[in-house]
Amino acid sequence: MPQIAQLTADNWYLASQLFWLLVVFAGIYLVIGRGMLPKIEATVDARDRKVADDLAAAKAAHAAADSLEESYRQQSEASRAAAQKAVAEAKDKAAKDAEKRLAKVDAELGAKLTAAEAEVAAAKSSAMAEIESVASEAASELVAKLSGANVSATDAKAAVKAVLRG
Amino acid sequence: MAAESGKIDPMHQFEVTPLGGGFTLGGHDILFTNSALWMVVAAIALGLFMWGGMRRQLVPGRWQAAVEGFTGFISNMMMANIGTEGRKYTPYVFSLFMFILFCNLLGMLPLGVLGLHPFTVTSHIAITGVLALISFAIVLVVGFWRHGLHFFSLFVPHGTPLPMIPIIAPIEFVSFMVRPFSLGLRLFVAMTAGHVLLKVLSGFVINGFNAETLWLGSIVSVLSFTLMIGISALELLVAGIQAYVFALLTSLYINDAVNLH
Numbered sequence A: 001m002p003q004i005a006q007l008t009a010d011n012w013y014l015a016s017q018l019f020w021l022l023v024v025f026a027g028i029y030l031v032i033g034r035g036m037l038p039k040i041e042a043t044v045d046a047r048d049r050k051v052a053d054d055l056a057a058a059k060a061a062h063a064a065a066d067s068l069e070e071s072y073r074q075q076s077e078a079s080r081a082a083a084q085k086a087v088a089e090a091k092d093k094a095a096k097d098a099e100k101r102l103a104k105v106d107a108e109l110g111a112k113l114t115a116a117e118a119e120v121a122a123a124k125s126s127a128m129a130e131i132e133s134v135a136s137e138a139a140s141e142l143v144a145k146l147s148g149a150n151v152s153a154t155d156a157k158a159a160v161k162a163v164l165r166g
Numbered sequence B: 001m002a003a004e005s006g007k008i009d010p011m012h013q014f015e016v017t018p019l020g021g022g023f024t025l026g027g028h029d030i031l032f033t034n035s036a037l038w039m040v041v042a043a044i045a046l047g048l049f050m051w052g053g054m055r056r057q058l059v060p061g062r063w064q065a066a067v068e069g070f071t072g073f074i075s076n077m078m079m080a081n082i083g084t085e086g087r088k089y090t091p092y093v094f095s096l097f098m099f100i101l102f103c104n105l106l107g108m109l110p111l112g113v114l115g116l117h118p119f120t121v122t123s124h125i126a127i128t129g130v131l132a133l134i135s136f137a138i139v140l141v142v143g144f145w146r147h148g149l150h151f152f153s154l155f156v157p158h159g160t161p162l163p164m165i166p167i168i169a170p171i172e173f174v175s176f177m178v179r180p181f182s183l184g185l186r187l188f189v190a191m192t193a194g195h196v197l198l199k200v201l202s203g204f205v206i207n208g209f210n211a212e213t214l215w216l217g218s219i220v221s222v223l224s225f226t227l228m229i230g231i232s233a234l235e236l237l238v239a240g241i242q243a244y245v246f247a248l249l250t251s252l253y254i255n256d257a258v259n260l261h
Helices: A014-147 A153-165 B034-052 B062-081 B084-107 B125-155 B162-209 B214-259
Strands: B023-025 B028-030
Touching (some): A014 A153, A014 B028, A014 B062, A014 B084, B062 B084, B062 B214, B084 B162, B125 B162
């Protein structure tokens, strides 16, 4: 077995094996392990950092958009509420105004009506009085012509009143 | 391969052969061998693979995504097992994982078809043992550096009753000292066993077609070849899993040194 045979002291190739192993492995360690590996790791680290940064930026932008949308929503809700309130107030005021005007007009009309009624009543009573006096005169004249009896004006009046109202 | 004698040596693939370029270092001859060649090939392949992932684009292409998949896999493992302090040790564990993975996978390449002899570097205990010893040395250095002599409290698990300490501590010590051996041995055994199995089966395929009773030999060959396809897939899985296990255990051991349970 050549692998075991080389471990004996008088073997010619053990020294060569060890020498070349140390030379080659030291070369690999220095050039690849110390030279190339850190650069590749730095590239990977830079990429990882960039990805993490980009993800964080995207997350922040997302959060900002969310808060913007929220504030917009709140604003629109507030303005809608304000508009609804203004409309309700205007409606309320208009209703009150109309009511007031209506009441005023109503009162005026009532007053006119009572005045007219009073006039009518006055006219009626004066007309009645005239009719009574005319009727009593006519009645006394009629009585005088027919019977020759003189009827006093008061009696005639009372008789006419009784007939008219009775 | 001793095919002419009709006998196939499954251990031949682990043979180290010199390719030249020798010099002397501390009394030892240092030769450039096929083992060294495959280590260098693995290092170059790994370098090319990593270089393709260096475009540093914000949106990665396929290749960059693949490379980042590997680096992310190891960094996540270090983060999960050790914590933020684990980042310091990521270069070492990553180098370890990728080197073992590429050596394992390159050893699986069917280059024998082209007449080349692929060599699995990680099938040598000398290699895996040294890697395990480096991991173990890091654990010791980090442990004593950060905790001083308090590091020995690693051998007394939290909540051990006082009378149990003399029994528990030696057991923990032995299990701690066994770590580098188990770490190195596991990878070496898994790779060696897989490649020996594949080579034995391929020997069956060749010998089956060369058999005197061809109809019987053909059945053996076809069955062995079918089995080889499955075992090759399994070996690819083992190549990844063993690299992962080596890196995972190293990270767990470093966690012991950093956080002391």
